[in-house]
Amino acid sequence: MSTDFVIEAETRLEQGSSASRRLRRAGKLPGILYGGHQEPEAITLDHNAIMLNLKNDAFYSHILTVNLNGKAERAVLRDVQRHPFKPTLVHIDLLRVSADEPIRVHVPLHLVNEEICKGVKTGGGMINRQLTEVEIECLPADLPESIDIDVANLEVGVSVHLSEIVLPAGVTVVALAHEGHDSAVVGVLLPRGEKVTDDAEGEEDGAGAGGEGA
Secondary structure: OOOOEEEEEEEOOOOOHHHHHHHHHOOEEEEEEEEOOEEEEEEEEEHHHHHHHHOOHHHHHOOEEEEEOOEEEEEEEEEEEEOOOOOOEEEEEEEEOOOOOOEEEEEEEEEEOHHHOHHHHOOOOEEEEOOOEEEEEEOHHHOOOOEEEEOOOOOOOOEEEHHHOOOOOOOEEHHHHOOOOOOEEEEEEOOHHHHHHHHHHHHHHHHHHHHHHO
16 A cells, blocks of 8 residues: 555544534544444544545545554544535544454445457447445455456446456455345446437338338
8 A cells, every 4th residue: 555644633522512513613523433342432633634635535445544642543434424515524433453353445446448448449338337436355454545447358238247356365345245246347338329229220121121021
């Protein structure tokens, strides 16, 4: 992992909706740090610093360093609550991680070689994405920033499913542990208009044959 994220936090002594509103008015963000066989701890973070980090996709799938009262803890982002109509955050959940315990994290799926995709360049199709991220399980040291899917040889009418993704060592897809959850991730389809045109031409040919026979 090429990016290191370090966030500063303080123990939050006051809790409740009124206390949280006061914190947000002061530019702070209430949150919670839990897991790791420790008691959950209410924390306060800098709102603008977290907003800036959230603009980086890697922040969602990286091991974060949380400096809490001078002590560094490792955690992953578990949940972010946003204001329903203001461009602000309401609450953040961070999950502690241990080096020897697997974690489950959603990581983005990135398509590579879209510009030379066979189904698009020679088949006249268009790429249809069905999933943009996937939940994986792995040890913290094996956590990838993202997972790449090569679509160079993908042809029209063909899809890549979760079971066909090439995963980094030590990484598994959570959904595949359940039967019937091998979802399609990306495929190549013909534009809808082209399908309609082909059908219409077939109907016209059929009508002409019938007229001649009559």
